[in-house]
Amino acid sequence: MSKKAFGIDIGGSGIKGAPVDLDTGTLAADRVRIATPQPSTPDAVAEAVAELIGSFDISEDMPIGVTFPAVIKDGVALTAANVDRSWIGTDVDALLTERTGHDVFVVNDADAAGIAEMEFGxxxxxxxxxxxxxxxxxxxxxxxxxxxxxxxxxxxxxxxxxxxxxxxxxxxxxxxxxxxxxxxxxxxxxxxxxxxxxxxxxxxxxxxxxxxxxxxxxxxxxxxxxxxxxKLRNEAGIVGAAALAHAEEKALRKAAKKAEKKAKKKAGEKTADAKKSDKKSGKKSAKASTDKKSGNKKSGNKKSGKRTGSSSSKG
CATH class of the missing domain: 3.30.420.40 (ATPase, nucleotide binding domain)
Incomplete structure (x- = not known):
């Protein structure tokens, strides 16, 4: 089964996208291009991206990588080149994830092209x-x-x-x-x-x-x-964005699995500690019960001895 992700390349004049076969680094379908809205505000571009994705029949769990012409740090645009300046300070990752309903991973456009060339070119x-x-x-x-x-x-x-x-x-x-x-x-x-x-x-x-x-x-x-x-030229942005999205999604799943395993281990240790504690409490309880019974027996013998002694004395 081939690995696939969806790549989108946002530019000042056009937004291009297509699913990518990550075994070969090639487009898995003809790319679709729509004009970048003018003015290219966050809301307008987000709607255009959602429209582009909607033109393909892709599964809801397919990760989507998006290139953006800006310095991107933790999904946030710190600059804005060839797009509206209102993008500066926008969490591009969160915005596009919310608008598209897919896990979106955003990357600087040149970095995406570089990823494609390093992976496949x-x-x-x-x-x-x-x-x-x-x-x-x-x-x-x-x-x-x-x-x-x-x-x-x-x-x-x-x-x-x-x-x-x-x-x-x-x-x-x-x-x-x-x-x-x-x-x-x-x-x-x-x-x-x-x-x-x-x-x-x-x-x-x-x-x-x-x-x-x-x-x-x-x-x-x-x-x-x-x-x-x-080697990849005009397709580099789409391919690189898709490759990044697949790698990030895989890393997130691995981290989640590791966290789950750690939580289970911790829960198991707590259960084992609880069992040890219960066992220890049980031993203490049993010992206390045994000591109590033993004490009662000793006490009964003393009383009995006193009675016998007085009876003999009287005789």
């Missing part, structure tokens, strides 16, 4: 420090150390030329300024050389829509770090 079976960098409207990053995610690294915002690096070398900047591939690659060289110096990674995985044209710019980079194109 260009980062698979790679140890050391792996950085998945998505080049799009902005620059997203996901950092892994020996396969473990370091969440919310936001390396697109390191300073380069006095401002966030993404404002200088994102894919959208190349299009806006009509840069040729060589000129843009020069900007990427500056950025990745800086990141390489700071973190000494094992591998860079370059994602985003522009990764389809990786042959036009990756060979122009001169880096010590192995640099490869992402």
């Amino acid at each position: 260009a980062g698979r079976k790679t140890s050391g420090v792996v950085m998945v960098v998505t080049l799009g409207t902005g620059v997203g990053s996901a950092t892994f150390v020996d396969g473990t995610l370091v969440p919310n690294t936001e390396l697109g915002h390191v300073l380069l030329h006095g401002d966030s690096a993404e404002k200088y070398m994102a894919s959208s900047i190349r299009e806006r300024e009509d840069l040729d591939w060589e000129t843009w690659a020069g900007r990427l060289q500056e950025y990745f050389s800086h990141i390489e110096f700071l973190f000494s990674p094992t591998r860079f995985v370059i994602g985003g829509g522009v990764s389809k044209k990786h042959k036009k710019f990756l060979p122009l980079l001169d880096l010590k770090t192995e640099t490869v194109p992402a």
